[in-house]
Amino acid sequence: PTMSEINWENFDPQAEHYYDEGSNKYENVSADSTATNDRKKRQLQYPYLVVRKKHALITESLLKNFFGEAIIYGIEYRTASGVFFVYFHNLGSLEAAKIKIRQFPNIIDCVEGRPNYYQNQLPSDQLHNENVMPMEDLTDKNGIDEKRTIKVSEKESQHPAFHKVPIVIKADYSAKNSLIAKNDVYQRYLNVKHEFALERLGVYVTVDSLEKDQVKQQRRSGRKVELETKPSDSESKLAQRANMCLACMCYTDNSCKFCSMPFCNKTCFNKLSTLHKETCATGKWPILDETIDEQFTKLKLPPSGSNVKITAFEQSNVVYVRSAEIHAEVAYFKLISDVMCHGKSATKLTKLPRCGELVIYKIDTEIIRAMVLNVEDPQAIYIVCVDYGSVEITTLDCLYECSYYLASLPRYTVPVLLRGVPKRYLTSNLCGVFYELNDNYTFVLKYAKHDFDAGKGMQRVLLIETEMNRSLNRLVKTIITPVEPTLYTNPLTEDYLHHVYLPNGKHMELVVMDNSYLKDGIIYCTLLEYAYEITQLQRDLQFYGESLAKRTYYAPRKNELCICKYHDKWCRGICMEIVGDGYPSILFLDYGNITPIHIDYIRPYAPQFNYPILTILFVINDLVPCDMSDSHWIKLEQQLAIGSIFKCNEVSYDEKENNYSMCLGVDAILSSK
Template sequence: MESTEDEWCAFNPMAKDYYDEGGNQYTNESGQNLIDEAPVPPKDEQEQRAAKQAKYPYLVVPKSNPYVTEKMLINFFGRALIKEMEFRRMSRVYFIYFENIGSLEAARQRVERYPNLIKCITGRPQKERDINIEKVISTEPMPKPGPAISPTERTAVNHNREVPVSGGEQKHPEFLRPPLVTKADYQKGSLLATNDATQRYLNVKYEFALERHDVYKLKDETRIPQVVLHFRSGRTIPVTTVAAPEEDKTETLLEDGVSKCVVCQNWTDTFCKLCKMPFCDASCFADVAEQHKQSCGKGEILKLDEKVGRKFPKPGLPPSGSKVRITAFEQTNVVYVRSADIQVDVAYYTVLMEVMMLGQTASKLQSGPVCGQIVLYKFEGHMSRALVLNVDDPNDIYVVCMDFGSVEVTQLDDLYECSSYLAGLPCYPVAVKLRGVPRRFVGPNIREVMYELDQSLVFDMKYSKREYDFSKGLQIVVMTEIDINRSLNRLFKTIITPVEPSVSDLGFKEDCLPYIPLSFGKNIEVVVMDNTFLKCGFVYCTSRDLAYEVSKMQRDIQEYGEKIAKCATFAPPINELCIAKYEGKWCRGLSIELKGDGYPSILFIDYGNIVPTHVTDIRPYPPQFIFPIMTTQLDLIGVPEEPTNAQIEWLEHYYPTGTGITCSEIIYCKENNTYSTRIEKLQELLSLD
């Protein structure tokens, strides 16, 4: 059969061999194939993937960098959590399947804890899949679905509860500590107006009241070179010894090249190259120039004139850009600093040594001091100058240590007479306010950081004179540690700012918080925090000092509930802490019962009342709030198991919330860790009809 011309034109054996990929072989000179052939996917691969995605929860992890490998993911999530793993080459993602939803939540928590390691999304079916199930044959009609219930919708409260609930809606009591110093104390001619002309101590605060109750489990002191840091006061006390009378005071040259100036007796590293006479600067050298000229190079001891006296650098706020050291903390945003300049540093310790040495012969105060009086305060065997602020209670006299800045509470036995010479010595610590750091409750976390910043650290302090708090009389500054370039302002703000935890995180139990028990004995004065359970025979109380701390603590909790917590609804598990709203204010709470009505029973641990609270008024408890529990349940001895209504009314009338009562005796039972009390006139009230 003859072929046509068109058929011969289409005949091209070379092109057929070129386009035939079956004959292509990508090998090197040794015969090794350079391209791995992709395995032939099974026919039912899509069905298998769909079945796994419908059966198991899974995460999708993109291979964003070479470090994301199969072994890395197994080590990250844990082999026990992973059911199966699949890598898709085309989309370059890992499909990680888990056995159940609990394993998926555990894996998600690890991703949230280390968000910089991997990124992932929760897998969901991309389209609806048909699942073959047998139809259920029934003659009964299917029930109609009920209306959807919104978690934010407030329904009726289920009053059928196993735990007792507080009756009424009384407000939580608020206790405000009276100011240490008022304007009346600065009247013209008073000692306070004379010794504090700038009215610096008008706004001074005492923020370390919890230390007197041994709340913090820290060491009493730590020793660093030549300094003892006492955690109870937050200030450093130099270790000094009084020189023996026979000691030769002319021997001033020390091994480290630092000596005492022959003029002002301050330490210096400047000296004459010929006779090794130490002096601070040109001013000190000018005072002894003539005497030095006569004795220099002759090996004679310099004899000083009586007119040559001790000199001290001028006190005050160091200029911006100066190097400073911290001497004490007053609040979370107020610290006392002094210049780290060598002359000021030496003069500062010279004043401390002068006060300690001359204070050993000082006589005790025979009568109570007055506001504004400068006295000597003995602490741990060391003397320091102090300014008396408040003497309302002779057993609790508030003083401020002038050479440190810390406010202390002491008694008359620890106060001594201060001579005019010691009172006239310069005072170098100056209070400044940290920019951007709010005033917060001094809890264990911020307190521990405060007391680690001892006087051995040097900070670079910068400020602008335009930023000045005239209401407090404080300069606003920014302080940076020069060794590691760490901002003190940012550090404090980070520590005291609470962070809302995820609802999937494990909550905090009540035993995570420290507890301050009531002192037991006779004639103990307490204040009533809540009296709604007088019908049950107990009342919640605390001491007045701790009641002030409870009210101060609410400032931080309110800030967290209003501005930081963003969770719309939260139902805490039983026996877990939370932040709940009561009468418009956020407080610390403990979940003690869950009901299906959306109102868990919340025990407000700082007061004592139990109130059903809607889930929209509850927030997760932040880990930064490790404030102690200061309220105690007191069982009333003598109250019958079922008191009459008249007896309950009399009890609530005589022991209202927010008032102080005197317990004739408080008894502590160590076996079950409970407190009970006998209250004056209790039996008389119960006998009334």
């Protein structure tokens, strides 16, 4: 039949194949079960990231270049879901990958994790297999691996804290007939502290030789002093050629044409004009009386926009300035010369001065006006050099009586507060910058009167260097602000820090920083002055750990410096051992205890923290652990409690072995009641 004659109503072209069993043999094709199990085991064994293939540029080669092939264990691509599984060798490698993602968040789109449903999809025989280790919570202390080669501290004791007593307190100002209340109207020195203990104890280098050892430059308590090492006859030669001005006692070649009375300039001549009129006709010089000698006008803080120089620094945000204008410079150096000349004949003090009393301070070749701040310890009298601003420690042998004439002379140095600069620990780097600025650079002073800090008695100012137009405030803030190291920064080790050597000798007082290893004949100690410094530098570590460090966890390498959180306080530490449980063993450098710390409470070490190591490990020579009973250990631990101050019989240092040892007098301690 033709095509038109065929009945097409019941025609179904697929019917033949649909009903043909030979063409309809369906098979269930499943993935290789062995490969699936290996994949799930790998996910339990290695940390990984899941990266979505958002576009064609996301390839395996790109991921290796992005993360770094050295930290990647393997990469697996899932065609059906369109994701890459990137496996890493350990948690440290995973952390490095996360840091890279946070630095460049727009390149790849990843999902962290080890989702719970992967474990739920394990075969039933593996779910009930006792050999499969359950996933543990690494933030729980029960997950710590106790198989460590380095012994950790048995007790997690609190770290001791030591705080300095303020030099001047409120009672000194409120006392009856208080001199310091009269001489310090704004109570500037209330609660002030001496910030240069490490310099005073010889930790930092404070003397530099200049000009072939003829002059030495000394750094002393925030100011720079040039000391002559050889006696100079320049003064005697100058006296042969010039006379001293009768007003300021400075050498000058100006004199009156009629009576040859020496004077420096118009200011000094006006001071002598009344007496000069009476004696000039006789050809004799006038005789001055201190009681009628008028004084230069007392200066306050120079006006905003004027030039100033720094004479000393007290803290990271407190400096002393004086005017650098020509007339103020002349007046200032006349004052220094006047104090030098009149102070030579000052009478030595025979009894302790009062708080707030003005005295003459003689040290080396200097003669300085000073105000007494604290006299509780005759061997450590605190004074402030009023013509420079530095707070120094001296003894009664260096103090002399200050005459009425010298006491009534004006003060040209004024303390100011650097605006926007926080108070931080004075590191050697910051001190070096400030010492270089002392009288070497001129700054433009800028401030607003309403920005006066009444609580501290100082004006907040902005100092701008005149030549390069650079802000000193910004420079100091940059130096004192720690910067979190990047992933590519080489890790810092213990060699980066300076170890301070303690003095040797008998009957030395030491502070116990940690006694965890007392039963091993070891104890960590330091000097009380150093203990104050350790507590003070912790403030900067807290600010860094809580506010500046952006990483949420950090896995340090062995022997790497780090910042660790211990009893809610951030402290300096060094990684001693890694066991793979997320709890590296950390030795706290400033105390001595070794404790496992989870990586969530560890941060990388900022290079700005170059504080010296002030705590020393001591070996107790006269302690024999095998002869000690339990009651003896308890009594010894009570006598050598953490934070206690004790006096040992002798401290010795072995240069060959590079270790300290002490003779504690254990028998005397155990026999005492």
